[in-house]
Amino acid sequence: xxxxxxxxxxxxxxxxxxxGWSSVxxxxxxxxxxGQAFDQIIDDPLFGQETWELAEGxxxxxxxxxxxxxxxxxxxxxxxxxxxxxxxxxxxTSFGIKDLEIPLFGLYGACSTxxxxxxxASMTVAAGYADYALALASSxxxxxxxxxxxxxxxxxxxxxxxxxxxxxxxxxxxxxxKSPIKVRGITTGKIVDYGVKDxxxxxxxxAPAAAEVIYxxxxxxxxxxxxxxxxxxxxxxxxxxxxxxxxLKDNGYDISKVHGDCGIEVYQDETQDTHAGGSGCAxxxxxxxxxxxxxxxxxxxxxxxxxxxxxxxxxTSFNEGETVPGIAHGVLLEREEV
Amino acid sequence: xxxxxxxxxxxxxxxxxxxGWSSVxxxxxxxxxxGQAFDQIIDDPLFGQETWELAEGxxxxxxxxxxxxxxxxxxxxxxxxxxxxxxxxxxxTSFGIKDLEIPLFGLYGACSTxxxxxxxASMTVAAGYADYALALASSxxxxxxxxxxxxxxxxxxxxxxxxxxxxxxxxxxxxxxKSPIKVRGITTGKIVDYGVKDxxxxxxxxAPAAAEVIYxxxxxxxxxxxxxxxxxxxxxxxxxxxxxxxxLKDNGYDISKVHGDCGIEVYQDETQDTHAGGSGCAxxxxxxxxxxxxxxxxxxxxxxxxxxxxxxxxxTSFNEGETVPGIAHGVLLEREEV
Numbered sequence: 297x298x299x300x301x302x303x304x305x306x307x308x309x310x311x312x313x314x315x316g317w318s319s320v321x322x323x324x325x326x327x328x329x330x331g332q333a334f335d336q337i338i339d340d341p342l343f344g345q346e347t348w349e350l351a352e353g354x355x356x357x358x359x360x361x362x363x364x365x366x367x368x369x370x371x372x373x374x375x376x377x378x379x380x381x382x383x384x385x386x387x388x389t390s391f392g393i394k395d396l397e398i399p400l401f402g403l404y405g406a407c408s409t410x411x412x413x414x415x416x417a418s419m420t421v422a423a424g425y426a427d428y429a430l431a432l433a434s435s436x437x438x439x440x441x442x443x444x445x446x447x448x449x450x451x452x453x454x455x456x457x458x459x460x461x462x463x464x465x466x467x468x469x470x471x472x473x474k475s476p477i478k479v480r481g482i483t484t485g486k487i488v489d490y491g492v493k494d495x496x497x498x499x500x501x502x503a504p505a506a507a508e509v510i511y512x513x514x515x516x517x518x519x520x521x522x523x524x525x526x527x528x529x530x531x532x533x534x535x536x537x538x539x540x541x542x543x544l545k546d547n548g549y550d551i552s553k554v555h556g557d558c559g560i561e562v563y564q565d566e567t568q569d570t571h572a573g574g575s576g577c578a579x580x581x582x583x584x585x586x587x588x589x590x591x592x593x594x595x596x597x598x599x600x601x602x603x604x605x606x607x608x609x610x611x612t613s614f615n616e617g618e619t620v621p622g623i624a625h626g627v628l629l630e631r632e633e634v
Numbered sequence: 635x636x637x638x639x640x641x642x643x644x645x646x647x648x649x650x651x652x653x654g655w656s657s658v659x660x661x662x663x664x665x666x667x668x669g670q671a672f673d674q675i676i677d678d679p680l681f682g683q684e685t686w687e688l689a690e691g692x693x694x695x696x697x698x699x700x701x702x703x704x705x706x707x708x709x710x711x712x713x714x715x716x717x718x719x720x721x722x723x724x725x726x727t728s729f730g731i732k733d734l735e736i737p738l739f740g741l742y743g744a745c746s747t748x749x750x751x752x753x754x755a756s757m758t759v760a761a762g763y764a765d766y767a768l769a770l771a772s773s774x775x776x777x778x779x780x781x782x783x784x785x786x787x788x789x790x791x792x793x794x795x796x797x798x799x800x801x802x803x804x805x806x807x808x809x810x811x812k813s814p815i816k817v818r819g820i821t822t823g824k825i826v827d828y829g830v831k832d833x834x835x836x837x838x839x840x841a842p843a844a845a846e847v848i849y850x851x852x853x854x855x856x857x858x859x860x861x862x863x864x865x866x867x868x869x870x871x872x873x874x875x876x877x878x879x880x881x882l883k884d885n886g887y888d889i890s891k892v893h894g895d896c897g898i899e900v901y902q903d904e905t906q907d908t909h910a911g912g913s914g915c916a917x918x919x920x921x922x923x924x925x926x927x928x929x930x931x932x933x934x935x936x937x938x939x940x941x942x943x944x945x946x947x948x949x950t951s952f953n954e955g956e957t958v959p960g961i962a963h964g965v966l967l968e969r970e971e972v
Contacts, residue, residue: 384722385948394825423761487732610723
């Protein structure tokens with residue numbers, strides 16, 4: 297079997313598995329529709345730290361420790377960590393997990409980070425480079441708003457197209473040991489730029505990147521939307537979801553029956569005032585490690601395409617009037633009887 | 635043969651090769667001691683762009699195109715790019731190479747990025763995931779000083795322990811096709827924090843991380859400093875070099891005879907007023923793709939350990955009074971008769 301599949305995909309000859317996974321979230325996420333499904337809800341938004349950035353790092357550290365514990369291994373057995381966050385110089389990652397002393401590949405994929413980290417960890421394990429690799433992603437409403445828009449303390453108004461950054465982190469131990477969820481393959485995205493400049497409408501920025509990687513995934517694996525129980529994008533929200541479905545329909549694929557968006561699942565907009573949905577690296581990570589994994593294990597879902605989506609903007613690129621390019625990374629998950 | 639070697643290393647069963655490499659630098663680097671060895675010197679620090687960040691992106695794009703050209707392939711043959719830079723949200727990477735349309739894994743490893751990207755590209759090619767993968771790293775004095783310290787326009791004074799960010803980018807096409815330089819293996823670093831807080835003395839911040847990964851490399855491969863023609867750290871500068879050599883001596887290894895530092899090679903301090911040396915992701919990348927590769931091809935060097943070093947600080951972490959942790963990634967290169 298050839299592992300390179302089509303133009304942008306890999307189908308692993310010896311597929312790795314999700315061996316343990318964790319979701320650690322903040323109070324608002326805990327009050328949302330998935331509240332019961334998360335592993336741990338931390339009511340203190342500062343998680344005992346003095347700054348938002350160190351707080352976010354604590355969420356990531358906790359997600360790492362919990363995923364390791366749930367995989368029933370020790371941290372010394374983890375050969376590599378693949379981790380990233382939204383902050384400048386991925387500060388939450390560097391400061392959050394430095395004391396774990398695991399060889400680290402630092403990543404930046406904006407809100408697509410969970411897809412990027414699970415892809416690389418899976419590639420690493422499938423190649424025999426590690427028995428256990430850890431994939432991590434985090435975000436925090438306090439650190440993200442300060443980094444990209446305005447500090448929360450300013451009380452700025454948010455347009456209806458804006459999303460709410462998820463506070464939390466998700467962790468995944470990838471291993472060759474069989475588990476109910478297999479990583480059959482991946483489809484890695486390119487940067488896609490449709491020229492959208494509105495940092496308050498990131499769904500519109502990311503939808504074309506998601507459409508392109510999903511389209512390529514169908515072609516590479518010779519499958520159609522009917523072959524999936526669910527296709528989950530990261531954080532397109534209500535606005536981006538519509539664009540994604542239209543773009544794919546224009547290109548011959550109707551995903552409307554199987555498409556879900558982690559950003560739409562994570563909050564109840566009417567009661568939680570979150571507008572277009574959730575976002576942030578943690579959004580897709582914690583929805584995968586709670587609701588999606590549950591549905592795969594006991595809800596009858598046998599095949600899921602997980603496609604976290606990232607908006608590649610920075611404070612500087614926004615202030616300099618640049619566009620917001622998008623990127624998305626697909627991970628093909630399948631249920632396996634163990 | 636087991637590819638996992640010791641605690642933190644891989645030794646590839648089917649080693650990949652550096653198939654094409656490029657160095658694109660600014661005027662000051664071109665006037666330095668390695669001026670003749672660089673592929674291309676761009677006199678316009680803005681590289682025809684309107685901002686430092688987009689200029690840096692152009693350096694990276696140029697390095698990518700040149701490496702692809704020198705590898706005698708086309709950009710469509712490159713299955714993955716592994717790339718990163720120093721800016722918030724790796725803006726130079728996102729904006730610089732978006733039009734190349736290559737599936738991208740965005741990285742953040744501070745100035746260790748060249749080691750991180752070559753490591754991951756090598757792992758990818760050695761596993762059969764790609765025929766050609768591209769590793770990239772860039773930095774720019776204008777964008778870096780604005781990001782981390784003060785805009786150049788302020789004319790701030792610099793202490794003697796500070797380094798000068800290299801303007802430029804290096805690119806490496808990794809492939810299984812034989813070439814004179816083989817990637818025999820890698821040693822991946824952990825975050826190491828000795829509690830140094832001085833962002834103007836990054837050599838001291840990074841030296842412990844370099845010492846730890848070099849020490850582990852010797853142990854994992856059961857080799858000693860005598861087995862290498864050269865061991866090149868990324869950008870420790872004069873201050874960090876002394877600390878590194880002392881730390882390793884205290885742990886039983888004397889690397890003083892074979893150690894070099896890319897940051898020390900790239901400028902002539904007395905005439906160029908660069909103080910402790912060069913730094914930035916581009917520093918180690920362009921020294922590898924110029925001087926080190928030349929010495930391996932025609933200078934009699936048969937085995938080189940390349941160890942780019944990164945200081946994990948951000949403007950925010952500095953302003954919040956945090957320490958500057960370090961990280962370093964080792965790549966073991968060997969000369970091969972072709």
